[in-house]
Amino acid sequence: MIEHLPALMVALPLFGAFIAPLFKKHYKGVSIWAIFITGISVVLSLLLTKEVVTNGIIMYVFGADKPTLVLPSGYVVPIRIMFEVDAMGAFMAISATLMSFVGAIYSYSHVKKDTGLEKYYALLMLLEAGILGMVLTGDLFNLFVFLEIAGIAGSALVGFRNYRGEASEAGIKYLMVSSVASLMVLFAVGIFYGQYGNLNLAYIAKNVSFNMVDMIALGLLFASFAMKCGAVPMHYWVPDAYTEVPAGINPPLLVATYASLYALFRVSFTLFANVVIDLARVGWIMSILGVLTMFIGVTMALIQKDVKRLMSYHAISQTGYMLLGVGVGLTVLHDPSKLAEFGRDAMAGGVFHIINHIIYKSLLLMTAGALFYVTGTRNLNEMGGLARKMPITTISFMIGAAAISGLPPFNGFASKFLIYETSYRLNPLLTVFAMVTSVLTLASFVKVFASAFLGPPLEKFENKREVPKPMIVAMLILAALCILFGLFPNVVLDKLVYPAVDALINFAQYHSWGGLA
């Protein structure tokens, strides 16, 4: 059964989602069902990662006689859809399943009083399936299909609170951005199909010749994925979507954003890595985009009054760190000495920052959701003195804030330190900007902490209590992960991050379908 694992990874959440609407009004049943399904998929993703890290790339060809039959007998081109799971994909799959699980637990209490929950949980599982399909697939058109699934499910969830006009507005904005981006991806896929008559990522990557038409396709793919992962200048949808979505959906929605980032890396490394001339330029573009993104994001965050909106702008600025880290690595990809010297570490920093950021930003957005659950407002000026009423939320918030500001010994420090160290080798100016951003982040979170949790207790919050247990459990899981990843970064780096980075660097192995053909 182990060889069918990639197919089961996607089939399981789909099965859960298709069953979910049949629960009708049994909201308790459907929430337990969602926790159950997402929990099993966490186990499956751990198994898959173990398999990938020990045995290398896993192939799964849909509809063939054998899962590993890449080429039909006597034929030179792949004809079927295939999944190609390398360590990077497995890394993203772990983040996706883990965050969906945490989100499902959190939602159990957070949206209890709302209606339409059977659709809510169905869409949560569909979002998970969409992300998993995106990160596991080895076929360009399949990537588009799953991109659309994740986009539609995400935007439907953004509009979940349909009694608020802002939610529908944010939803249509997100849907517009994601559908235009996906259409441009489809256009680029069409260009590749017209040139090479195939849709397999590895096959196209092996044959790509980088003429003018391919350059246009690269530009389209780069722009659309950058748009979907919230890089400047198309970052406008991020704060709206993250603010209006119920806090339980924030973790999978963050992973969906970074699945687009994963696709961006996949395009730059796997599809165009054979091209020696222009890759450094692409890397520089990525690094500068990263610096701009982090700086603009953090300056916008400083002036926010809405606590979730403030954190969403920080999400934009943290995306910049990932782009910077991986961009530095991409710049020196064809220079073996520099790559060994700092390129590999830079990429490790960027990739490690993805999972770290997903963990602590989910934690922070969840504490913001807890504040909203208790006080009914998200405006910082109306809160105050909540530290005594909600001790566990306060502690979780402090851990998350320390992690996002890059204070040791939390996980944000580990990845940010790698990025500072390596970007300094490329150009010290990049490091200066990254450090200034970090300081501003700290300042902004000190402000949130002071105005929401400290100060004299307000009268209107007299009889408020701590949030229900499932929400506490979800927050504590993530807080524990923050501390664990911060205390033992080497374990995570060796077991998960460096295999993922090596999978990106050794693109030749991906091109040969893991040595099968």
Next chain:
Amino acid sequence: MNGSLFVNFPFIVVALLLALGFYTIGFKRNLIKVVIGVEILEGAVNMFIVALGYVKGGYAPIYTQAPQEAVGKMVLPTPQALTLTSIVIGVAVTALMLAFAVNIYRHYGTLDVTRVRRLRG
């Protein structure tokens, strides 16, 4: 260059449609018109993919009661399959966008994108 302009006429039409779609998305104020713009983009991309599969003088790739000369001279089937998929996806996206538009109209009483914008800064 002159020759390729006429040879690639379908691709030129695709470019025109794409331009029209982006214009509609960027410069129209009515939300329904913006949705129509996304639909035009969808149509342009679908047409592009179908046009890629055409073979000069080809027949439909279906063997049921096909004419004798069709064997070995069929147009490429993959683009048609891809287009089918992408049409259904387009329908899904449009339905959800219109549902959001209905909600927005119910809340704000207008569909003008410059006036519904409450989320700022």
Next chain:
Amino acid sequence: MRKALGLFAFLAFVLFLFAAAISLRPFGEPPHAEMDSYFIEHAQEEASANNVVTSVVFDYRGFDTLGEATVLFTAVSGVLMALRHYGGKEK
């Protein structure tokens, strides 16, 4: 000013699109058709279907179609969720 800037970017984009359309391969002469000719030759024997397009949709690229059905399912769930009753929570 902003509109003029937008218009300028738009016109540049249109020119770019036309350049792309002209420099594409000629219409009606696909250079590589190995994958598609495999479908045309083997659809009747492997998928046992006369309609090659259906055999591609449901057999060779069947997983895409599962995704496509899922997209429709997602959209239906989303529409039903977005247009559900407010449940007395009108703001």
Next chain:
Amino acid sequence: MTTTIIKTTTRLLAPLILVFGSYIILHGHLTPGGGFQGGAVFASGLILLIVANVRDKVQELFEKTPLTQLESLGALGFLGIGLLGLMSYTFLKNAIANSGFLFGGTTPQGINPGYLNTGGTLSYLNIFVGTKVLAGLTSIILIFFLILRRERDEW
């Protein structure tokens, strides 16, 4: 919207459209069309019934129709057929083709008149997808119709 002309035309046309839709679904592996197209045609027949009637009657008509269940059934059926291939093959393998099971007949090579009992899993998938699409599209239009008619009454 509900004049006599529309009502009479609907009464005549709707059954024909429904039959045509079923035909397209069932012959998906032989003639142009398939599950999606046939489901859309079938749904358009139902939608014609919806828009040509007054709101109360539509609500009465579709109250008992299990659209959600049909949609889940179609999707689960697709997944089930896919899992069928896991027995000694891979996910979504066409395991029924040329097996002699229902729809498992052998297709002759080259041009032929077309035999319904072929196609393997293709025919099953067509039917499931058709079910799913007709239920999905109908429920989308139904909710738009109900909501707009309700608000028009209020205005």
